[in-house]
Amino acid sequence: MVLLPIRGVEAADNAVAPAFKPRLPSKSVAGKGCIVEQGRIPAALRVWFAQQQRALPWRVANAQGMRDPYRTWIAEIMLQQTRVEAVIPYFENFLRVFPDAQTFALAAEVDVLRAWSGLGYYRRARMLHAAAALLMEKYQGTFPPTAAALRALPGIGAYTAAAIASLAFGERIAVVDGNVKRVVARLFAWELAADDKQLELAARQQGAVWMATLPLDELAAAGQLNEAMMELGATVCLPRNPLCDVCPLRENCLARQAGRAAQLPLPKKAKKWVDLEMVFLVHRVGERVLLAQREGGWSPGLFEPPSILLAQQSPAQAALDLQGLATQSAAALQDHGVVRHTITHHRIRAFVYSLVATTERPTTSGAQWLDPASVPLTGLASKVLRCTFA
Numbered sequence: 001m002v003l004l005p006i007r008g009v010e011a012a013d014n015a016v017a018p019a020f021k022p023r024l025p026s027k028s029v030a031g032k033g034c035i036v037e038q039g040r041i042p043a044a045l046r047v048w049f050a051q052q053q054r055a056l057p058w059r060v061a062n063a064q065g066m067r068d069p070y071r072t073w074i075a076e077i078m079l080q081q082t083r084v085e086a087v088i089p090y091f092e093n094f095l096r097v098f099p100d101a102q103t104f105a106l107a108a109e110v111d112v113l114r115a116w117s118g119l120g121y122y123r124r125a126r127m128l129h130a131a132a133a134l135l136m137e138k139y140q141g142t143f144p145p146t147a148a149a150l151r152a153l154p155g156i157g158a159y160t161a162a163a164i165a166s167l168a169f170g171e172r173i174a175v176v177d178g179n180v181k182r183v184v185a186r187l188f189a190w191e192l193a194a195d196d197k198q199l200e201l202a203a204r205q206q207g208a209v210w211m212a213t214l215p216l217d218e219l220a221a222a223g224q225l226n227e228a229m230m231e232l233g234a235t236v237c238l239p240r241n242p243l244c245d246v247c248p249l250r251e252n253c254l255a256r257q258a259g260r261a262a263q264l265p266l267p268k269k270a271k272k273w274v275d276l277e278m279v280f281l282v283h284r285v286g287e288r289v290l291l292a293q294r295e296g297g298w299s300p301g302l303f304e305p306p307s308i309l310l311a312q313q314s315p316a317q318a319a320l321d322l323q324g325l326a327t328q329s330a331a332a333l334q335d336h337g338v339v340r341h342t343i344t345h346h347r348i349r350a351f352v353y354s355l356v357a358t359t360e361r362p363t364t365s366g367a368q369w370l371d372p373a374s375v376p377l378t379g380l381a382s383k384v385l386r387c388t389f390a
């Protein structure tokens with residue numbers, strides 16, 4: 001990789017350079033003339049992006065071509081966990097309910113979680129909400145314009161801070177996500193795994209080099225380059241089947257020349273799954289159901305029917321134990337089979353039972369009789385309720 005002297009990029013980007021001794025093809029890149037000028041790739045990407053970018057609801061720009069920071073922020077957080085097509089309806093609904101940072105900051109948490117419901121990773125919604133409150137307190141509802149200041153807000157990491165700072169404020173800082181790492185690894189034919197820290201560092205350094213080539217009088221250039229890299233990774237430089245024939249960088253791409261495009265970056269190490277068996281009891285009176293708010297683990301604050309980890313007892317007995325209903329006969333339970341769900345590194349098999357009652361029995365477990373449509377539910381609870389209400 002050609003590392004040019006960099007001006008105007010964050011010290012942190014330069015600071016990592018001495019420690020980084022990657023297997024990078026710096027000589028071959030220069031020697032084969034693949035990167036004749038460092039500025040050619042950013043220029044080609046920006047031209048391609050101007051012509052080919054998808055129309056997405058968060059891509060709203062002002063007269064100077066700068067994105068709206070609030071929309072960028074919400075979209076980037078949502079996009080960390082879900083595909084673009086799936087995010088669009090959630091994003092549009094979220095913006096309808098909370099059109100700006102001020103409205104969002106003043107909202108009740110239960111309303112925020114409801115608007116987020118279905119996206120998963122509810123901790124992110126809470127952090128987002130906490131960050132909105134801080135924006136009101138410290139910045140009167142506006143956004144600080146630098147990645148360094150944005151990173152001080154809850155839930156905003158290096159990636160999101162760089163995205164907001166470059167897209168909305170023109171800071172020359174590279175965004176590095178999975179798509180960007182894939183594109184850069186292939187361009188330089190780096191034999192590194194997708195989750196290798198060296199790849200992250202190298203992509204960040206290369207991004208800084210490209211940022212330094214952008215025209216100084218174009219405020220929107222940094223954001224355009226970042227969006228173009230991400231867009232190329234999302235639509236052309238695809239993980240399994242890169243569409244090299246239509247890629248604007250095909251003449252510069254070493255992985256393509258080596259016939260290694262689909263193999264790079266190298267695969268991540270396999271995830272270690274934890275398998276859990278759980279039993280859920282959906283205890284109903286009419287349309288109301290006993291629901292408990294989760295306190296820890298995944299999706300804290302969201303609601304689920306009471307559940308228990310399956311140990312020695314039978315699933316039906318566990319369902320009765322759940323509500324202190326051991327005096328009832330298991331014959332009173334309706335068996336709805338098994339629901340499968342994965343969250344973070346957990347693979348869950350959930351045995352689902354329901355019990356229909358005529359009166360709302362008081363509980364000591366903290367669970368409440370609620371209409372499930374009125375509260376935010378975990379993804380697993382939605383699946384469990386769907387099968388019992390079907």
Ligand code: SF4
Nearest residue numbers: 237244247250253261
């Ligand atoms: S030529 Fe192919 S592998 Fe190389 S950047 Fe373009 S799409 Fe990716």
